[in-house]
Amino acid sequence: MASKRIIPLLNRVLVKRVEMDKKTAGGLLLPGAKDSREAVVLAVGPGAVNMDGKKVDISLKEGDKVLLPDF
Secondary structure, three states: OOOOOOOOOOOEEEEEEEEOOOOOOOOEEEOOHHHHHOEEEEEOOOOEOOOOOOEEEEEEEOEEEOOOOOO
């Protein structure tokens, strides 16, 4: 099976959530651990065009860590 690469359009970014550990280093379970808000950037679009027709580049690059908003 061939692997396909996903390329976001315009100023879109593809991210993957980072899994948080449910245990501490000492082995204690964290019962109320929420989902992680951290994510890693997997792919970045080429950027958008502003009202003047100039290309606006995205300041993120693959491998950057970002925080996701609460939904």
